[in-house]
Amino acid sequence: MSAQELENQYAPSKWVVRLGAEEALKTYSQIGNEATKRARATRKTLLQVPYGDGDGEKVDIYFPDKVSEALPFLMFVHGGYWQSGSKDSSAFMVNPLTAQGVAVVIVAYDIAPKGTLDQMVNQVTRSIAFVQKQYPCNAGIYLCGHSAGAQLAAMMLLADWTKHGVTPNLKGFFLVSGVYDLEPIVYTSQNALVHLTLEDAQRNSPQRHLQVAPTQPVDPACHMLVIVGQHDSPEFHRQSREFYQTLCQAGWKASFEELPDVDHFEIIENLTREDDTLTQIILKTIFQEF
Template identity: 35%
Template sequence: MDIMQDITPKSPEEIELLNTEYLPRRTVPHMQDYFDAAAARSAEARTRLAGNLDIPYGDTALQRLDIFPAGQPGAPVFVFIHGGYWRALDKSFYSDIAETFVAAGATVVLPNYDLCPAVSIPDIMAEMRTALAWVHANIAAYNGDAGKIYLCGHSAGGHLTGMMMATDWAAMGLPRDLLKGAAPLSGLFDIEPHRHTELQADIRLTAEDAAANSPQNLTLYADCPVICAVGGGESASFHRQSKEFAEKCRAAGLPADYLETGNDNHFEITERLLKPDDPLTLALLKLMGL
């Protein structure tokens, strides 16, 4: 099977290859250690940060967000969407990232969302639209500038970042250029392959929903610079997806950079955001004018 092409797997061997390509737990030893370390770092960060935790933007228990305000009003707003393949993880794992960006002068927003299989991927996408609309309406109370919203997401969060770029915000009564910059990290822009992996038991994607929620296939309404980054040690499929989305952005007239970060695996790339002088962190800060 050619992993550089979108295919419908027909044999157990092809399905197994897709699982290996797209499920980092197959290739990253001691994956849980990354989550445990992030949880511990983030708990410590919350003792140092002036945070506003579990603010509701919707009706369910998981439609909540954490906000860590900048020290001064009018700050750029860095919204970071966690990954977990739409079925796992939590915003609380990423408070450590907030510490880096608050120190640089940004207000940081970490949204949660309901998880599969309790909801569908289209449901999650709608929740993120609601979350960003809430941020636009309310972020001034947390020293953020609603005209300076920058969106970043990792893995499934990268997919959701792409979907927010494919959202017609003007149709929702919001500024068409709601997003002033976007940075999907290890993103998933064509989610059709995931219907054929072990994930399908939880995400339960139809072919129609996969097509309608794959930003690689959709019109991009965003008019902003983009950074598509992927760990240098990630699978060929992750590299291909980020490269092709960066190319799509450029074809739409958006300034788009494609970055490979060292030999990083799927989880190490987000650890770069803990370091103020890391090239990826510096690129994100430059994107926000910091």
């Protein structure tokens, strides 16, 4: 692939058909901001809860009206190529999920250039350990990661939980429009702020780890959903399909979904709606457990 083609393949906004690239990014952030304001105004919340000592190590927790010890928790890890995005504009799915009895946790982590990718993986690991320790009677922790957030969520399959003194009750992963082999990113402008070396990229590529040394699921019932939008780029499609195949080969309970008529941003924007396909997939996955 030429340098220019590689650049295009890993620029999700260039594949949006309904809007121009800049407008797509602006709309995404606007919908995220509005959804977060609405969620904070209408839901029971614990905001800016520290899961570590760093300034950026915080989570926002949104609860359903009926709070109990045994709630399912969906933890959302935002995207933005490890260099943009914030928990303060990422509460897209809060209202539809809390309305159905799911607590939602939006995770903050130190984006580049402040944070390195290794730090981000460590922060997401610690945020999950924190939720498990705070809510030990939870009815399952479900991780949802979007784009770069899907890579961070997928890295949790390789986490050494003994270091954190707890084994989280992970019941499902929703990996949405993600990148699982980071080597191509090293050669794009997306790496200007992240400063990934080839070694960093390989160390943080769940695709490579699972191919070389498949880790067995801690809980065989844990469901892995790899999801991509119809209007994601061919490289995003390839990465998602190959990661799904690798999960299957490693013995995970995995499924693959290509959602029609949505692009890289719409796939998450639509989570503000209860009748959205992905919202329904998430709810069905969570509640078929009980």
